[in-house]
Amino acid sequence: MQGNSLRRGAIAGLPAGSGGALPAVVLVGLFFVVPVVALLLRSVTDPEPGLQNYAALFGSGTYVRVFLNTFLVAAVVTAVTIVVAFPVAWMLAIMPPAFGSLVFGIIILSMWTNLLTRTYAWMVLLQRTGVINRTLMGLGIIQEPLPLINNLTGVTIGMVYIMLPFMILPLVGTLRAIDPMTLRAAALCGATPFQAFRRILLPLSLPGIAAGGLMVFVMSLGYFVTPALLGGTSNMMLAEMIAQTVQSLLNWGLGSAAAFVLLVVTMALYALQLRLVGAKRPAGGL
Amino acid sequence: MLLDYDRLGWLRMALAGFTALVAAFLLLPVVFIVLLSFGSSRWLAFPPPGWTLKWYEQLLADPTWIDAALTSAKIAAMAAILAVIIGLFASFGLIRGEFRGRQILRGLLLTPMVLPVVVFAIAVYAFFLRIGLAGTTIGFVISHTVLALPFAIIPITAALEGFDKSIEDAAIVCGASPLQARLRITLPSIRIGIFSAAIFSFLASWDEVVVAIFMASPTLQTLPVKIWGSLRADLSPVVAAASSLLVCLTLCLMIVTALFRRKLSR
Amino acid sequence: MKLILTGILAGLLAATAAKADEMAFTSWGGTTQEAQTKSWAAPFEASSGIKVLQDGPTDYGKLKAMVDAGNVTWDVVDVEMDFAIKAAKDGLLEPIDYAIVPKADLDPRFSNEHAVGSFYYSFVLAWNKGAVSGDTASWADMFDTKKFPGKRTFYKWSAPGVIEIALLADGVPADKLYPLDLDRAFKKLDTIKSDIVWWSGGAESQQLIASGEAAFGQLWNGRVFALQQDGTDVGVSWKQNLTAADVLVVPKGAKNKDSAMKFLAAATSPAGQAKFAEASGYAPINTKAKAEMTADAVKALPDAHVDGQINLDMNYWAEHRDEIATRWYAWQTK
Structure with a gap:
C-alpha cells in the first residue's frame, strides 16, 4: 500500500520538480554540449593555440558586417512575423471551429511542404520576370518590375513565410488560455476596445509573443538556405559565412570562433529578453 | 468583447479579412508547386507551355524517392516522440520546479536552436564517428531529437505558463491523485501546446537537411537530402511532383482526421 | 542510458x-x-x-x-x-x-x-536570345552595361572563374593572368556589381538564363548544352572558354x-x-x-573549342585559395 502510493508519488512527482528536466539535460549534455564544446575549443587550438582566430574575426570588416546584417535581418523578420501573426492567432483563438480548422489546415499544409522546395518556389514567384511581377505589370499596376528578390525584401518575404506558423501556433495557445471574462469585465468598467487591447489583451498574450518571438529570432539567426537563395550577397547571413568557412575552406578554427561569438551574443540577448519580459509579466494567477 | 467572436463588430471583418490574406499568402507557393509539377517546362517557366504527367512518371519509376520518404518519416516520428516526451518532462521541471539556475537551464536547452546547424552537424558527426554512431539510425534519431527538443519545449512551456495551476490543485483537493490531475486536467488543457510541439519537432527532423547530409549513409538517405541534390544539381520538376504528392498525402490525412473527429463528437 | x-x-x-x-x-x-x-x-x-x-x-x-x-x-x-x-x-x-x-x-x-x-568542363558565355539584342561575343561584353543592359549571372562562390573573366575583360592577355591581380579584378567587377545575379548551383544558372531573369552569364558548358537540347533559345560563345x-x-x-x-x-x-x-x-x-x-x-x-581556350590554374588557386576567398567575401558582402 505504502509502496504503491510512494511509487505513484514518484511518477507524478518527478516532472514537478527539477528532476523533470533530467532526461533533457542528459540528452543535450551528452549529444550537444560535449561535441560542440569539443569543436568550439578548436577556435583556440586550430591551427595553433592562441586567440588568433578571434583576432582574425574581429579584425575582418567582413565578419563584423555579416554579424550586424544577421542580427538586422533576424530582427526585421521577427518584428514583421509578430505583426502579421498576432491578428491571425487572435482570429484563430476565437473563430468557430469549422473555419478555424480550415486555417489551421492551411498553416500545416504550408509547413509540410519541403522547405527547400518552397524557397525555390518563392524564387520563381519573386523574380523580375516572375509570376508576381508579370501579373502586376499585366494588370497595369506597375510599369517596371519591382525588385522583390536578391535584397532584404526577398529575404523578409521568404523568412516570414517560414516563420509564421512558429509564431501563430504558440500565440493561439496563449490567447485561448486567456479568460474572456477578463475582457468583458474591462468593457463593463468602461474600457474602450483600444484600451482593453492595450491594457489587457496585449499584456496577457505577452508570454506567447515572447516565446514565439524568441523562437523566430533565434531560428532566423541560424538560417541560411532561404537568405542565400532569396537575398543578395550584401544580405549574407553568418550561418552561410560559417558554412563556407568550415565546409569549403576547411578553416574550422575560424568557423568555430564565429559560431562561438554568435552563441554568446544570442545568449546575452536571451538574458536581456528574460529580464524585460520577466519584469512585465503579470503576477501568476491572473 | 475582444475575445468574443460574436461581439467583435467591425473588428471581426478586419481580422477575418487579414486572416484570409495571410492564408492566401501561405497557400501561394504550395499551389504554385502543385501547378509546376504538372507543367511541361523543364525550367519552371510559368505559365508552362503545356501540361504533362511525365514528372510523376519519373518520380514513381525511381524507388529511391519512396525509400527516402519512408526513411524520413521513420526518423522524424522517432525524433518527434522522443522530443515531445523529454520536452514535456523538461517543461514541467522548468515551469513548476523551484530551483536556482532554472532560466540558465532553459537557455541551455534552447541552444541547439541558436547554433548554426552546420557547426552542430560537424561537431556531432565527429563525435559519432568516434563512438561508432555515425551512419546509424540511432545516431540519426539522437541528433535530430537534440535539434527538435527546443521546438517541443517552447510551445509546451508557453502553454504551461498560461495554464492556471490552481485548477490542477483543485482537482487534487477534490480527491484526484496528482497523476490523475495531471493526466486528466493539465495535459488536456495544454493540448494545443503539445500538438504544436509534436508538429514542430516532427518537422524539425522531417525538413532538416544539413545534419541529415552528415548522418546519411548509403542505406540511410532522407527526403531532404534527396531533394537537396536534385534541386541543386537539376532543379527538376520531379521535386515539385514529390512535394505535391506529400501535399496530397497531408490533405488526405487532415480530411481523415477531421471526419474521425466529427464522428467522435456525434 | x-x-x-x-x-x-x-x-x-x-x-x-x-x-x-x-x-x-x-x-x-x-x-x-x-x-x-x-x-x-x-x-x-x-x-x-x-x-x-x-x-x-x-x-x-x-x-x-x-x-x-x-x-x-x-x-x-x-x-x-x-x-x-x-x-x-x-x-x-x-x-x-x-x-x-x-x-x-x-x-x-x-x-x-x-x-x-x-x-x-568549360565556363562559357551564354545568353538568352530573347533578352539580349544582338549577339554578345566576349567576356568584355558582360561588363558593357550600355551596349548590353540587363542582369548578368556569375558563379557565387570563391572559385576559379569570375576573377579571371574580369581580368580578361579588362584586357589582361590570357598568358599573363597568373598571378591574379585581385585589385584590378575587383575594380572591374565593381563596375557591374549592381547588375550581377549570383548562381550557387548549376541548375540555378540554367533557370536564370532560361527565364530571362539574367540576360547572360558565365555557365558551365554542359548546362548550356542541356538548355539547347531542351529547345531553349540560348546563344553561346566559346571565345576564351575557361576549363576546370x-x-x-x-x-x-x-x-x-x-x-x-x-x-x-x-x-x-x-x-x-x-x-x-x-x-x-x-x-x-x-x-x-x-x-x-x-x-x-x-x-x-x-x-571542339581549344582555340583560345584557357586552362584555369588549379595549382595557383589551391595555393591562394584562402587569401582569395577572404577578399572575395569581403567584396561581395560590401
Whole structure:
C-alpha cells in the first residue's frame, strides 16, 4: 500500500520538480554540449593555440558586417512575423471551429511542404520576370518590375513565410488560455476596445509573443538556405559565412570562433529578453 | 468583447479579412508547386507551355524517392516522440520546479536552436564517428531529437505558463491523485501546446537537411537530402511532383482526421 | 542510458559489418551521380563483383571529419579540383596508385599524385536570345552595361572563374593572368556589381538564363548544352572558354582502398568516360574516350573549342585559395 502510493508519488512527482528536466539535460549534455564544446575549443587550438582566430574575426570588416546584417535581418523578420501573426492567432483563438480548422489546415499544409522546395518556389514567384511581377505589370499596376528578390525584401518575404506558423501556433495557445471574462469585465468598467487591447489583451498574450518571438529570432539567426537563395550577397547571413568557412575552406578554427561569438551574443540577448519580459509579466494567477 | 467572436463588430471583418490574406499568402507557393509539377517546362517557366504527367512518371519509376520518404518519416516520428516526451518532462521541471539556475537551464536547452546547424552537424558527426554512431539510425534519431527538443519545449512551456495551476490543485483537493490531475486536467488543457510541439519537432527532423547530409549513409538517405541534390544539381520538376504528392498525402490525412473527429463528437 | 548503450552497440556492429566486397562512392547527387552510377559503377560491379554503394552529396566538412576521426566510410569521392589540391596538401587524401590506374591516356591537365580526373568542363558565355539584342561575343561584353543592359549571372562562390573573366575583360592577355591581380579584378567587377545575379548551383544558372531573369552569364558548358537540347533559345560563345574539372579522390584511411583504386581504373577508362560524357554533356578526361562517342556528342564538348581556350590554374588557386576567398567575401558582402 505504502509502496504503491510512494511509487505513484514518484511518477507524478518527478516532472514537478527539477528532476523533470533530467532526461533533457542528459540528452543535450551528452549529444550537444560535449561535441560542440569539443569543436568550439578548436577556435583556440586550430591551427595553433592562441586567440588568433578571434583576432582574425574581429579584425575582418567582413565578419563584423555579416554579424550586424544577421542580427538586422533576424530582427526585421521577427518584428514583421509578430505583426502579421498576432491578428491571425487572435482570429484563430476565437473563430468557430469549422473555419478555424480550415486555417489551421492551411498553416500545416504550408509547413509540410519541403522547405527547400518552397524557397525555390518563392524564387520563381519573386523574380523580375516572375509570376508576381508579370501579373502586376499585366494588370497595369506597375510599369517596371519591382525588385522583390536578391535584397532584404526577398529575404523578409521568404523568412516570414517560414516563420509564421512558429509564431501563430504558440500565440493561439496563449490567447485561448486567456479568460474572456477578463475582457468583458474591462468593457463593463468602461474600457474602450483600444484600451482593453492595450491594457489587457496585449499584456496577457505577452508570454506567447515572447516565446514565439524568441523562437523566430533565434531560428532566423541560424538560417541560411532561404537568405542565400532569396537575398543578395550584401544580405549574407553568418550561418552561410560559417558554412563556407568550415565546409569549403576547411578553416574550422575560424568557423568555430564565429559560431562561438554568435552563441554568446544570442545568449546575452536571451538574458536581456528574460529580464524585460520577466519584469512585465503579470503576477501568476491572473 | 475582444475575445468574443460574436461581439467583435467591425473588428471581426478586419481580422477575418487579414486572416484570409495571410492564408492566401501561405497557400501561394504550395499551389504554385502543385501547378509546376504538372507543367511541361523543364525550367519552371510559368505559365508552362503545356501540361504533362511525365514528372510523376519519373518520380514513381525511381524507388529511391519512396525509400527516402519512408526513411524520413521513420526518423522524424522517432525524433518527434522522443522530443515531445523529454520536452514535456523538461517543461514541467522548468515551469513548476523551484530551483536556482532554472532560466540558465532553459537557455541551455534552447541552444541547439541558436547554433548554426552546420557547426552542430560537424561537431556531432565527429563525435559519432568516434563512438561508432555515425551512419546509424540511432545516431540519426539522437541528433535530430537534440535539434527538435527546443521546438517541443517552447510551445509546451508557453502553454504551461498560461495554464492556471490552481485548477490542477483543485482537482487534487477534490480527491484526484496528482497523476490523475495531471493526466486528466493539465495535459488536456495544454493540448494545443503539445500538438504544436509534436508538429514542430516532427518537422524539425522531417525538413532538416544539413545534419541529415552528415548522418546519411548509403542505406540511410532522407527526403531532404534527396531533394537537396536534385534541386541543386537539376532543379527538376520531379521535386515539385514529390512535394505535391506529400501535399496530397497531408490533405488526405487532415480530411481523415477531421471526419474521425466529427464522428467522435456525434 | 540503456538507449545510449544499445546505440553504441548497434553502431559498433554496423561498423564491423562493412564487407570486403563493398565500397562507397560519393558524388553530388542528381542526374550527374545517376550518370556516374550507370556509366561507371554498374559495369564495374559486373566485372569485379565488388558492390558500389552510392552515397552523397559530397561534403568537404564531412570528408575532413572522417579523416580526422580515423573512421573513413567513403572510398571514392567526386570533388572540385582546386579543393583536391588543397586537401592533398592538408594530408586528407591517399596517393593514387598508378600501378592499378592506367595513366597513359589520362589528360595530364586533370590528374596528379592524389587525384584523377572525373570529368571536365568549360565556363562559357551564354545568353538568352530573347533578352539580349544582338549577339554578345566576349567576356568584355558582360561588363558593357550600355551596349548590353540587363542582369548578368556569375558563379557565387570563391572559385576559379569570375576573377579571371574580369581580368580578361579588362584586357589582361590570357598568358599573363597568373598571378591574379585581385585589385584590378575587383575594380572591374565593381563596375557591374549592381547588375550581377549570383548562381550557387548549376541548375540555378540554367533557370536564370532560361527565364530571362539574367540576360547572360558565365555557365558551365554542359548546362548550356542541356538548355539547347531542351529547345531553349540560348546563344553561346566559346571565345576564351575557361576549363576546370571535377576529380576523383580517395580519402586518407579509406577502408576499401584496393577496391577504390580498381574503381578509379574503371571510371577513367575510355569506355567509362565515353559513356559518362554522352549521358552528362561533360567532357571525358581520357583522351581515347572520344573515339567511342557519337559524332554529335563529340561536337558539344569543350575539346571542339581549344582555340583560345584557357586552362584555369588549379595549382595557383589551391595555393591562394584562402587569401582569395577572404577578399572575395569581403567584396561581395560590401
